[in-house]
Amino acid sequence: GENVEQHPSTLSVQEGDSAVIKCTYSDSASNYFPWYKQELGKRPQLIIDIRSNVGEKKDQRIAVTLNKTAKHFSLHITETQPEDSAVYFCAASKASNYQLIWGAGTKLIIKP
């Protein structure tokens, strides 16, 4: 079955710097890759997603890149702000399967 690995488990960056979180997946049939943000004590919420027919997608300070050949995708956050502090989860899914397979999460800490 599908397996999603996420690195690093914890990432600490200076406010204003960029942060990059990486995920790899095992099932080449996966074609949908979302990123969720979970603030402390809150529910996970979608921040950006990408489908396999697209290599990169950007939304203001957040971007996701996908390398289908290497089976990895990454989340890029530029000009980090204190409110970016949270746990970020990647996931992968196939159109034929209603499940999301989740990475273990990355705790992002923004240092003032």
Place this chain on the structure above:
Amino acid sequence: NAGVTQTPKFQVLKTGQSMTLQCAQDMNHNSMYWYRQDPGMGLRLIYYSASEGTTDKGEVPNGYNVSRLNKREFSLRLESAAPSQTSVYFCASSAATDNYEQYFGPGTRLTVT
């Protein structure tokens, strides 16, 4: 729209007790999911319902049962609670047609003593 709602928000059970966690969505979504999240961990799928009338096991189904009561409601039952089931439980729903985004409820924090 309330989105996805869950009850209760908090629950404490003794080992061996039973309870049902309720989940409802008002977005006319086809698919619904139950996850558990242990401290400092990711999300693990317990059961899901791809559409009304169907349910399937996820990664960690042992000790749980589910019912897709109608398109709106999906309940999770613990028949005989164990301390290992202490966790935060999230319900989620998805249109699962051309939009796979999962919308999560606020969670239920369950402690089994």
